[in-house]
Amino acid sequence: MKLIGSLTSPYVRKARIVLAEKHVGYTFELDVPWNDDSQVPDYNPLGKVPVLIMDDGTSVFDSRVIVEYLDSVNPVSRLIPDGNRRRIAVKRWEALADGICDAAAAIFLERKRSKTQQSGQWISRQQKKVEGGLEAAARELGDRKWCDGNAYSLADIALGCALGYLAFRFPEIKWRENFPNLAELSDRLEKRPAFMETAPQD
Structure with missing residues:
Protein backbone atom coordinates (compact mmCIF):
# COMPACT_ATOMS: atom_id res chain seq x y z
CA MET A 1 0.00 0.00 0.00
CA ASN A 74 -5.17 -6.22 10.96
CA PRO A 75 -6.89 -7.57 14.11
CA VAL A 76 -3.90 -6.49 16.22
CA SER A 77 -4.45 -3.47 18.47
CA ARG A 78 -8.03 -2.65 17.55
CA LEU A 79 -8.51 1.12 17.64
CA ILE A 80 -12.26 1.20 16.95
CA PRO A 81 -14.31 -0.90 19.42
CA ASP A 82 -16.68 -3.57 18.12
CA GLY A 83 -19.59 -2.73 20.39
CA ASN A 84 -21.95 -0.30 18.68
CA ARG A 85 -22.24 2.14 21.61
CA ARG A 86 -18.48 2.37 22.20
CA ARG A 87 -17.81 2.44 18.47
CA ILE A 88 -20.10 5.44 18.03
CA ALA A 89 -18.48 7.13 21.03
CA VAL A 90 -15.01 6.77 19.47
CA LYS A 91 -16.21 7.94 16.05
CA ARG A 92 -17.90 10.91 17.74
CA TRP A 93 -14.55 11.85 19.31
CA GLU A 94 -12.98 11.58 15.87
CA ALA A 95 -15.64 13.87 14.39
CA LEU A 96 -15.03 16.42 17.16
CA ALA A 97 -11.26 16.34 16.66
CA ASP A 98 -11.57 16.58 12.88
CA GLY A 99 -13.98 19.47 13.30
CA ILE A 100 -11.38 21.35 15.34
CA CYS A 101 -8.87 20.69 12.56
CA ASP A 102 -11.34 21.82 9.87
CA ALA A 103 -11.90 25.16 11.61
CA ALA A 104 -8.21 25.67 12.37
CA ALA A 105 -7.22 24.88 8.77
CA ALA A 106 -9.86 27.34 7.53
CA ILE A 107 -8.28 30.06 9.67
CA PHE A 108 -4.80 29.19 8.42
CA LEU A 109 -5.87 29.38 4.79
CA GLU A 110 -7.83 32.61 5.28
CA ARG A 111 -4.77 34.25 6.84
CA LYS A 112 -2.72 33.33 3.78
CA ARG A 113 -4.89 35.67 1.70
CA SER A 114 -3.95 39.32 1.40
CA LYS A 115 -5.07 41.52 4.28
CA THR A 116 -7.59 43.28 2.06
CA GLN A 117 -9.23 39.97 1.12
CA GLN A 118 -9.35 38.42 4.58
CA SER A 119 -12.67 38.20 6.38
CA GLY A 120 -12.41 38.96 10.08
CA GLN A 121 -15.95 37.67 10.56
CA TRP A 122 -15.06 34.35 8.94
CA ILE A 123 -11.93 33.96 11.06
CA SER A 124 -13.86 34.82 14.23
CA ARG A 125 -16.50 32.22 13.39
CA GLN A 126 -13.85 29.51 12.92
CA GLN A 127 -12.08 30.53 16.13
CA LYS A 128 -15.33 30.00 18.03
CA LYS A 129 -15.54 26.49 16.59
CA VAL A 130 -12.00 25.72 17.76
CA GLU A 131 -12.72 27.12 21.22
CA GLY A 132 -16.02 25.25 21.46
CA GLY A 133 -14.39 22.03 20.33
CA LEU A 134 -11.60 22.31 22.88
CA GLU A 135 -14.06 23.08 25.67
CA ALA A 136 -16.18 20.07 24.75
CA ALA A 137 -13.13 17.79 24.52
CA ALA A 138 -11.82 18.90 27.92
CA ARG A 139 -15.23 18.52 29.53
CA GLU A 140 -15.83 15.05 28.13
CA LEU A 141 -12.30 13.82 28.83
CA GLY A 142 -12.54 14.88 32.46
CA ASP A 143 -10.04 13.03 34.63
CA ARG A 144 -9.89 9.91 32.46
CA LYS A 145 -6.58 8.68 31.08
CA TRP A 146 -7.97 8.09 27.58
CA CYS A 147 -10.93 9.49 25.67
CA ASP A 148 -12.72 6.13 25.66
CA GLY A 149 -11.98 5.45 29.31
CA ASN A 150 -9.16 3.03 30.10
CA ALA A 151 -8.26 2.03 26.53
CA TYR A 152 -6.16 3.85 23.93
CA SER A 153 -8.19 4.20 20.74
CA LEU A 154 -8.72 6.13 17.53
CA ALA A 155 -10.40 8.81 19.66
CA ASP A 156 -7.05 9.62 21.30
CA ILE A 157 -5.20 9.55 17.99
CA ALA A 158 -7.64 11.97 16.37
CA LEU A 159 -7.67 14.36 19.32
CA GLY A 160 -3.88 14.13 19.65
CA CYS A 161 -3.47 15.09 16.00
CA ALA A 162 -5.82 18.05 16.45
CA LEU A 163 -3.92 19.29 19.50
CA GLY A 164 -0.61 18.76 17.71
CA TYR A 165 -1.83 20.79 14.75
CA LEU A 166 -2.89 23.66 17.02
CA ALA A 167 0.50 23.60 18.74
CA PHE A 168 2.20 23.63 15.34
CA ARG A 169 0.15 26.31 13.55
CA PHE A 170 -1.40 28.34 16.37
CA PRO A 171 1.00 28.72 19.31
CA GLU A 172 -1.02 31.77 20.38
CA ILE A 173 -3.95 29.54 21.38
CA LYS A 174 -3.38 28.80 25.08
CA TRP A 175 -5.17 25.47 25.21
CA ARG A 176 -2.48 23.95 27.43
CA GLU A 177 -3.02 26.55 30.12
CA ASN A 178 -6.80 26.58 29.77
CA PHE A 179 -7.28 22.81 29.62
CA PRO A 180 -4.63 20.98 31.69
CA ASN A 181 -6.25 17.59 31.09
CA LEU A 182 -5.86 18.02 27.34
CA ALA A 183 -2.21 19.01 27.87
CA GLU A 184 -1.62 15.86 29.93
CA LEU A 185 -3.21 13.69 27.25
CA SER A 186 -1.18 15.40 24.53
CA ASP A 187 2.06 14.92 26.47
CA ARG A 188 1.26 11.24 26.97
CA LEU A 189 0.48 10.75 23.29
CA GLU A 190 3.50 12.65 21.96
CA LYS A 191 5.78 10.18 23.77
CA ARG A 192 4.46 7.28 21.71
CA PRO A 193 6.79 6.31 18.82
CA ALA A 194 4.00 6.68 16.22
CA PHE A 195 3.42 10.27 17.31
CA MET A 196 7.10 11.16 17.58
CA GLU A 197 7.76 9.85 14.05
CA THR A 198 4.91 11.90 12.54
CA ALA A 199 5.36 15.27 14.25
CA PRO A 200 4.19 18.00 11.81
CA GLN A 201 6.90 19.94 10.00
CA ASP A 202 7.09 22.47 7.18
Whole structure:
Protein backbone atom coordinates (compact mmCIF):
# COMPACT_ATOMS: atom_id res chain seq x y z
CA MET A 1 0.00 0.00 0.00
CA LYS A 2 0.99 3.61 -0.51
CA LEU A 3 -0.12 6.68 1.42
CA ILE A 4 -0.01 10.05 -0.28
CA GLY A 5 0.09 13.15 1.89
CA SER A 6 1.89 16.14 3.34
CA LEU A 7 3.94 16.53 6.52
CA THR A 8 1.69 19.22 7.97
CA SER A 9 -1.81 17.79 7.57
CA PRO A 10 -3.33 16.46 10.83
CA TYR A 11 -5.51 14.13 8.76
CA VAL A 12 -2.46 12.59 7.09
CA ARG A 13 -0.79 12.30 10.48
CA LYS A 14 -3.83 10.46 11.82
CA ALA A 15 -3.61 7.90 9.01
CA ARG A 16 0.16 7.50 9.46
CA ILE A 17 -0.23 6.92 13.19
CA VAL A 18 -2.93 4.30 12.63
CA LEU A 19 -0.70 2.55 10.08
CA ALA A 20 2.12 2.49 12.62
CA GLU A 21 -0.04 1.36 15.54
CA LYS A 22 -1.55 -1.41 13.41
CA HIS A 23 1.89 -2.49 12.11
CA VAL A 24 0.75 -2.21 8.49
CA GLY A 25 3.55 -1.86 5.96
CA TYR A 26 3.31 0.95 3.43
CA THR A 27 5.30 3.52 1.50
CA PHE A 28 4.78 7.22 2.06
CA GLU A 29 4.69 9.56 -0.91
CA LEU A 30 5.04 13.24 -0.12
CA ASP A 31 2.68 15.44 -2.14
CA VAL A 32 1.34 18.87 -1.19
CA PRO A 33 -2.09 19.34 -2.83
CA TRP A 34 -1.62 23.13 -2.97
CA ASN A 35 1.37 22.83 -5.31
CA ASP A 36 0.77 23.35 -9.03
CA ASP A 37 2.47 20.04 -9.87
CA SER A 38 0.49 18.02 -7.32
CA GLN A 39 -0.61 14.56 -8.43
CA VAL A 40 -3.24 14.28 -5.70
CA PRO A 41 -6.20 15.05 -8.05
CA ASP A 42 -5.17 12.02 -10.12
CA TYR A 43 -6.07 9.81 -7.14
CA ASN A 44 -8.69 11.88 -5.32
CA PRO A 45 -11.06 14.01 -7.43
CA LEU A 46 -11.52 16.28 -4.39
CA GLY A 47 -7.82 17.11 -4.40
CA LYS A 48 -7.35 16.34 -0.70
CA VAL A 49 -4.92 14.27 1.33
CA PRO A 50 -4.50 11.68 2.66
CA VAL A 51 -5.07 9.18 -0.12
CA LEU A 52 -4.41 5.49 0.39
CA ILE A 53 -3.52 3.53 -2.75
CA MET A 54 -4.34 -0.16 -2.45
CA ASP A 55 -2.19 -2.89 -3.94
CA ASP A 56 -4.67 -3.25 -6.81
CA GLY A 57 -4.44 0.49 -7.56
CA THR A 58 -7.77 1.43 -5.98
CA SER A 59 -7.64 4.76 -4.16
CA VAL A 60 -9.27 5.32 -0.78
CA PHE A 61 -9.69 8.88 0.44
CA ASP A 62 -10.92 10.81 3.45
CA SER A 63 -8.98 10.07 6.62
CA ARG A 64 -12.03 8.69 8.44
CA VAL A 65 -12.63 6.11 5.70
CA ILE A 66 -8.93 5.25 5.53
CA VAL A 67 -8.48 4.64 9.27
CA GLU A 68 -11.66 2.57 9.49
CA TYR A 69 -10.39 0.38 6.66
CA LEU A 70 -6.95 0.05 8.24
CA ASP A 71 -8.42 -0.99 11.58
CA SER A 72 -10.16 -3.89 9.83
CA VAL A 73 -7.06 -5.02 7.91
CA ASN A 74 -5.17 -6.22 10.96
CA PRO A 75 -6.89 -7.57 14.11
CA VAL A 76 -3.90 -6.49 16.22
CA SER A 77 -4.45 -3.47 18.47
CA ARG A 78 -8.03 -2.65 17.55
CA LEU A 79 -8.51 1.12 17.64
CA ILE A 80 -12.26 1.20 16.95
CA PRO A 81 -14.31 -0.90 19.42
CA ASP A 82 -16.68 -3.57 18.12
CA GLY A 83 -19.59 -2.73 20.39
CA ASN A 84 -21.95 -0.30 18.68
CA ARG A 85 -22.24 2.14 21.61
CA ARG A 86 -18.48 2.37 22.20
CA ARG A 87 -17.81 2.44 18.47
CA ILE A 88 -20.10 5.44 18.03
CA ALA A 89 -18.48 7.13 21.03
CA VAL A 90 -15.01 6.77 19.47
CA LYS A 91 -16.21 7.94 16.05
CA ARG A 92 -17.90 10.91 17.74
CA TRP A 93 -14.55 11.85 19.31
CA GLU A 94 -12.98 11.58 15.87
CA ALA A 95 -15.64 13.87 14.39
CA LEU A 96 -15.03 16.42 17.16
CA ALA A 97 -11.26 16.34 16.66
CA ASP A 98 -11.57 16.58 12.88
CA GLY A 99 -13.98 19.47 13.30
CA ILE A 100 -11.38 21.35 15.34
CA CYS A 101 -8.87 20.69 12.56
CA ASP A 102 -11.34 21.82 9.87
CA ALA A 103 -11.90 25.16 11.61
CA ALA A 104 -8.21 25.67 12.37
CA ALA A 105 -7.22 24.88 8.77
CA ALA A 106 -9.86 27.34 7.53
CA ILE A 107 -8.28 30.06 9.67
CA PHE A 108 -4.80 29.19 8.42
CA LEU A 109 -5.87 29.38 4.79
CA GLU A 110 -7.83 32.61 5.28
CA ARG A 111 -4.77 34.25 6.84
CA LYS A 112 -2.72 33.33 3.78
CA ARG A 113 -4.89 35.67 1.70
CA SER A 114 -3.95 39.32 1.40
CA LYS A 115 -5.07 41.52 4.28
CA THR A 116 -7.59 43.28 2.06
CA GLN A 117 -9.23 39.97 1.12
CA GLN A 118 -9.35 38.42 4.58
CA SER A 119 -12.67 38.20 6.38
CA GLY A 120 -12.41 38.96 10.08
CA GLN A 121 -15.95 37.67 10.56
CA TRP A 122 -15.06 34.35 8.94
CA ILE A 123 -11.93 33.96 11.06
CA SER A 124 -13.86 34.82 14.23
CA ARG A 125 -16.50 32.22 13.39
CA GLN A 126 -13.85 29.51 12.92
CA GLN A 127 -12.08 30.53 16.13
CA LYS A 128 -15.33 30.00 18.03
CA LYS A 129 -15.54 26.49 16.59
CA VAL A 130 -12.00 25.72 17.76
CA GLU A 131 -12.72 27.12 21.22
CA GLY A 132 -16.02 25.25 21.46
CA GLY A 133 -14.39 22.03 20.33
CA LEU A 134 -11.60 22.31 22.88
CA GLU A 135 -14.06 23.08 25.67
CA ALA A 136 -16.18 20.07 24.75
CA ALA A 137 -13.13 17.79 24.52
CA ALA A 138 -11.82 18.90 27.92
CA ARG A 139 -15.23 18.52 29.53
CA GLU A 140 -15.83 15.05 28.13
CA LEU A 141 -12.30 13.82 28.83
CA GLY A 142 -12.54 14.88 32.46
CA ASP A 143 -10.04 13.03 34.63
CA ARG A 144 -9.89 9.91 32.46
CA LYS A 145 -6.58 8.68 31.08
CA TRP A 146 -7.97 8.09 27.58
CA CYS A 147 -10.93 9.49 25.67
CA ASP A 148 -12.72 6.13 25.66
CA GLY A 149 -11.98 5.45 29.31
CA ASN A 150 -9.16 3.03 30.10
CA ALA A 151 -8.26 2.03 26.53
CA TYR A 152 -6.16 3.85 23.93
CA SER A 153 -8.19 4.20 20.74
CA LEU A 154 -8.72 6.13 17.53
CA ALA A 155 -10.40 8.81 19.66
CA ASP A 156 -7.05 9.62 21.30
CA ILE A 157 -5.20 9.55 17.99
CA ALA A 158 -7.64 11.97 16.37
CA LEU A 159 -7.67 14.36 19.32
CA GLY A 160 -3.88 14.13 19.65
CA CYS A 161 -3.47 15.09 16.00
CA ALA A 162 -5.82 18.05 16.45
CA LEU A 163 -3.92 19.29 19.50
CA GLY A 164 -0.61 18.76 17.71
CA TYR A 165 -1.83 20.79 14.75
CA LEU A 166 -2.89 23.66 17.02
CA ALA A 167 0.50 23.60 18.74
CA PHE A 168 2.20 23.63 15.34
CA ARG A 169 0.15 26.31 13.55
CA PHE A 170 -1.40 28.34 16.37
CA PRO A 171 1.00 28.72 19.31
CA GLU A 172 -1.02 31.77 20.38
CA ILE A 173 -3.95 29.54 21.38
CA LYS A 174 -3.38 28.80 25.08
CA TRP A 175 -5.17 25.47 25.21
CA ARG A 176 -2.48 23.95 27.43
CA GLU A 177 -3.02 26.55 30.12
CA ASN A 178 -6.80 26.58 29.77
CA PHE A 179 -7.28 22.81 29.62
CA PRO A 180 -4.63 20.98 31.69
CA ASN A 181 -6.25 17.59 31.09
CA LEU A 182 -5.86 18.02 27.34
CA ALA A 183 -2.21 19.01 27.87
CA GLU A 184 -1.62 15.86 29.93
CA LEU A 185 -3.21 13.69 27.25
CA SER A 186 -1.18 15.40 24.53
CA ASP A 187 2.06 14.92 26.47
CA ARG A 188 1.26 11.24 26.97
CA LEU A 189 0.48 10.75 23.29
CA GLU A 190 3.50 12.65 21.96
CA LYS A 191 5.78 10.18 23.77
CA ARG A 192 4.46 7.28 21.71
CA PRO A 193 6.79 6.31 18.82
CA ALA A 194 4.00 6.68 16.22
CA PHE A 195 3.42 10.27 17.31
CA MET A 196 7.10 11.16 17.58
CA GLU A 197 7.76 9.85 14.05
CA THR A 198 4.91 11.90 12.54
CA ALA A 199 5.36 15.27 14.25
CA PRO A 200 4.19 18.00 11.81
CA GLN A 201 6.90 19.94 10.00
CA ASP A 202 7.09 22.47 7.18
